[in-house]
Amino acid sequence: MKGSIRGGHNYGVPGAIGIIDEVKEDRKYYPFVISNLVREGFNIKDVTPNRTSTTGQDLSYGVSKCNDFGSDFFISCHLNSYNGSARGCEVLYHKSSSSGKKLAECIATEISKLGFPSRGDNRGAKADTRGLYELRHTKCTAVIVEPFFLDNLQDVEIYRRVGAQGIANAITNGVLKYYGKNPTYNSKKSTYSVNYCKEFQKFYNTVTQTRAPLIKDGIFGLRTESAFNTIKSLVLYNQYPTPYCKEFQKFYNTVTQTGSPIAEDNIAGNNTKQALNTIEKLIKGEY
Numbered sequence: 679m680k681g682s683i684r685g686g687h688n689y690g691v692p693g694a695i696g697i698i699d700e701v702k703e704d705r706k707y708y709p710f711v712i713s714n715l716v717r718e719g720f721n722i723k724d725v726t727p728n729r730t731s732t733t734g735q736d737l738s739y740g741v742s743k744c745n746d747f748g749s750d751f752f753i754s755c756h757l758n759s760y761n762g763s764a765r766g767c768e769v770l771y772h773k774s775s776s777s778g779k780k781l782a783e784c785i786a787t788e789i790s791k792l793g794f795p796s797r798g799d800n801r802g803a804k805a806d807t808r809g810l811y812e813l814r815h816t817k818c819t820a821v822i823v824e825p826f827f828l829d830n831l832q833d834v835e836i837y838r839r840v841g842a843q844g845i846a847n848a849i850t851n852g853v854l855k856y857y858g859k860n861p862t863y864n865s866k867k868s869t870y871s872v873n874y875c876k877e878f879q880k881f882y883n884t885v886t887q888t889r890a891p892l893i894k895d896g897i898f899g900l901r902t903e904s905a906f907n908t909i910k911s912l913v914l915y916n917q918y919p920t921p922y923c924k925e926f927q928k929f930y931n932t933v934t935q936t937g938s939p940i941a942e943d944n945i946a947g948n949n950t951k952q953a954l955n956t957i958e959k960l961i962k963g964e965y
């Protein structure tokens with residue numbers, strides 16, 4: 679399956695600016711959409727222009743590269759903005775494209791799982807009424823993704839929590855759902871009855887009492903990786919009122935159901951270090 683993906687606008691003809699800057703942020707998340715889809719076996723072309731002097735050049739660059747590539751689908755990655763109070767996710771498709779509608783619905787559903795509303799207030803998958811260039815001139819199934827409003831504080835707070843990777847994972851899951859595929863980056867967990875990554879995400883949220891909890895999606899993304907590194911240092915340099923080392927030892931014994939449990943003694947000895955390595959491999963799906 680061939681797809682073309684682009685970041686919306688460019689620094690020559692910038693997009694919207696609110697609490698955050700559209701071009702700056704779409705340039706963070708669209709590359710993760712590409713790397714995710716490549717990992718899933720798609721043949722993906724990045725059709726983002728560098729810098730153009732007009733919006734017309736910006737739009738035609740992506741569309742003509744997409745058409746030349748013989749793409750099966752096209753995704754233009756944006757961020758929405760309006761009046762500061764509008765919020766939620768929109769995915770636009772050409773009004774006479776049933777495949778575009780289906781792809782838009784799949785992506786909007788996945789993005790809404792992050793907490794961005796996709797129902798009511800004219801949100802979610804939407805038929806374009808403005809005659810948007812990219813939807814009229816691409817020859818394949820095409821959508822314009824506006825995951826959230828960059829001038830709405832609630833939306834931006836969710837974005838800060840889930841990160842560019844979280845947005846990209848949701849879009850990827852939408853594409854996979856559209857094609858009736860399951861993500862392979864989750865498939866390693868299927869050899870176990872336990873999703874170790876998800877169990878770790880729960881453990882992290884509980885033990886740290888963090889105000890920025892991880893999404894319990896079982897996906898080893900950048901935030902989960904950094905959470906694991908946090909836990910590792912809390913366990914190894916165990917000098918806080920919370921006995922992080924002991925909590926981790928309990929977590930390890932419980933989640934692995936190991937026949938040779940480690941001592942729950944709050945001492946970061948060799949067995950505990952070994953357990954940290956084991957958990958790291960399990961949550962990364964490297965076993």
Ligand SMILES: [Zn+2]
Pocket residue numbers: 686687693694700756757
């Ligand atoms: Zn835009």
